[in-house]
Amino acid sequence: MNIKLISVLVITGLSSFSADAINDKYRQQLERSGCTQVSELQGCDLNKTQAENAKAGFVSDAPLHDAKVENTPYHAMGKITCAMGDTKLGAAQCDFGVIRGKSGHAEVHITPPGGFERILSFTGDKVTAADSTVTATKNGDEWLIKVNDYEQYQIPEAVIYGG
Template sequence: AAGEAVVEETQEAAENAGEAVTEAAVDVKDALVAGTNYNATGKVPCKMGSSSTTVTCDFEVVREGNGNSYVHITNPDGRQRTIFFEEGKATRYANSEADNHEFKATKEGDMSIIHIGEDRYEIPDAVIMGG
């Protein structure tokens, strides 16, 4: 009987510990930039049109977890793009009939290289995943 009580107490303690870990994991959220709904803001390298000159574009990212996120990019001329990532891979961009360019995404190490028409964006994994 004493042995069964110890086993029951051990099982109960393990279940309680598991519930606490699950609750803690649910409570862990990516921080937001103060006053925004974005998890991070900054600049990424980009090239516009047929120019060979690399410039910087402003970005804002919303991370949804598991490598899913979307990145708002503002080009130097003020045009904006939103690029969507699923499981860390760029999958598409928000486009309209007026902005219907070919989308191509590749990886070079920890960098996603994204081409939308002639424009090129370099987005590090740290932007997508945090860290």
């Protein structure tokens, strides 16, 4: 009888402990940097962005687990901050879908209010759009993009790299 009681108490006590292997802050650093626990040990810098670590060779092709949104060609979909014309950036939200390629390569398909589709191609630190003039700057983890001096988009790096 005592053995059963002790066994139940031990099992109950052990099951009440958290089994998280890493804390939330560390997990967020891994996601932001593009590092894994293994690549960090090899020199991947948790304080750098995914793009910086990709340039250093620590972030490789789009991960195999980067599954597509069901019934779409996109790896992710959502909304980004946008504006048209003289409207201040942030006045609207645009729908987007992203198709990721190797590290730092992505096509972001954006549908601003009004229904047309804009495709921005990211290749490393370069952003292009077919038959358009694109000005792109990066502020921290955000791309600020202007197309034809009319369309404005704010795209987080997480859209391009995942995370």
